[in-house]
Amino acid sequence: MGDDGWRALDDEALERLLVERWLLRGATLAVILVGAIGATYLGLRGVATAMDHVTVGVFLLLAVAGGAVGFTMRQEDLRIHRELRRRRSPSSPGGRSS
Numbered sequence: 001m002g003d004d005g006w007r008a009l010d011d012e013a014l015e016r017l018l019v020e021r022w023l024l025r026g027a028t029l030a031v032i033l034v035g036a037i038g039a040t041y042l043g044l045r046g047v048a049t050a051m052d053h054v055t056v057g058v059f060l061l062l063a064v065a066g067g068a069v070g071f072t073m074r075q076e077d078l079r080i081h082r083e084l085r086r087r088r089s090p091s092s093p094g095g096r097s098s
Helices: 011-045 049-089
Strands: none
Touching: 011 049
């Protein structure tokens, strides 16, 4: 979903979007773990050839990229959570009153 396109969604759609993004962040965590485990394994085995160096570099790059994606997704999720809270607040205009 581009930029703030999620603002047009209703509350239920936002909750579904958050669950979907939570699952994607779980997949991102799996990518980070694969990168870390692969780099650790190759490091313990010994990095002797240039291909080993490249492979370790790719694993580390994969882990860092996964972390950056996960971090930016979390920042957007926090904005979505704040919007949901604002909408559900009884004092906000358009918010639900109990």
